[in-house]
Amino acid sequence: MDDQYRSGSGDAGADVNHLDEEDDVDDQRVSEWEAGLPNIHDLTPLSQPLIPHDLATAFSISPEPYRTLLDVTRASDNTISTLRCSNNSFAPSNNKARPPHAQLLAIDSTTMMLIDDDAAADPRKSRRLDSAAEEADSALRTDNSADDQTSARALKRPRLVWTPQLHKRFVEVVSHLGLNNAVPKTIMQMMNVDGLTRENVASHLQKYRLYLKRQSGEGPALSDQLFSSDPYPHHLRQQPPVMPMGIHSANPPPYHPFDSHQHFSMMQHQQQQRDWPSANN
DNA sequence: AGTTGAATAT
DNA sequence: CATATTCAAC
DSSP: OOTTEEOSSOOGGGGGOOOSSOHHHHHHHHHHHHHTSOOGGGSEETTSOSSOHHHHHHTTOOOOOOOOHHHHHHHHHHHHHHHHHTGGGSOOOOOTTOOSSOOSOOSOHHHHHHHHHHHHHOTTTTTTTSSSSSSHHHHHSSOOTTOOTTOSSSOOOOOOOOOHHHHHHHHHHHHHSOTTTOOHHHHHHHHTOTTOOHHHHHHHHHHHHHHHHHHHHSOOOHHHHHHOSOOSOOOOTTSOOOOOOOOOSSSOOSSOOTTSOOOOOOOSOOOOOOOSOOOOO
8 A cells, every 4th residue: 555645544553463364354354444445635744744835833843743755655664564563462352341432322411511511611531531432441440551561461550540520430430320220331331431341330339329328217317417507308219329539649639539428529620631541560 | 448440360 | 249358539
């Protein structure tokens, strides 16, 4: 193929890593794949920057370096030889919980709306789980950025942090299913957050149930009324309380762990990137 | 030292 | 799947 052109939709290389077994099937799939490739007029010549200069400067994006045709060819060769070498070192797919890229779709439009709102309001951690498809990926699962040196196994996925967004989705799903169907696996599927494991959910569910029990069990006893300003017989608390999950992470979010009941009214300024990558212990 | 959220073991 | 225990962070 003409290496003067690049496609916006991903590198061809990724598909080069099957070797033996089922060649014919592979061939067919390759053909299909090839058929789907953009034609030459759809491609941007590598000699042209993807981002127009003025746009780049407007957004403070450092301009791409210019490439000569020679550069391009060289890079291309490089890529190819790299792929040839590392063929099978791919694909360990270090966990069961991420087969196809598209799983079930989200519960309903309402949910999606809510989530989107949230993501907009708190961009800090919205990067995982926002449409639950896009880059949730890179954020949640084993981080590939610094490349998995030891590749394959031995990789413990980083500790999951239940951000308010994640938790919210969790709560939504749980209430959407009855308490009967709200079991880890189902919840996990419904949440459709990729990288999220059943164990993650199970653990969280445990805490959540505990929390719920506490809420309801927590006698509206007199002691309560001493401090509470609401004299109502409050066993009407059927509605799953939106408990704000605290976060144990490198960056201290302004709110408290579990028990206290507060609505997060945090301002939406300050967007940092330090999500959860305390990656390694 | 005491809690907590999350992981892991049963 | 539920529950108990362990563990690291505050």
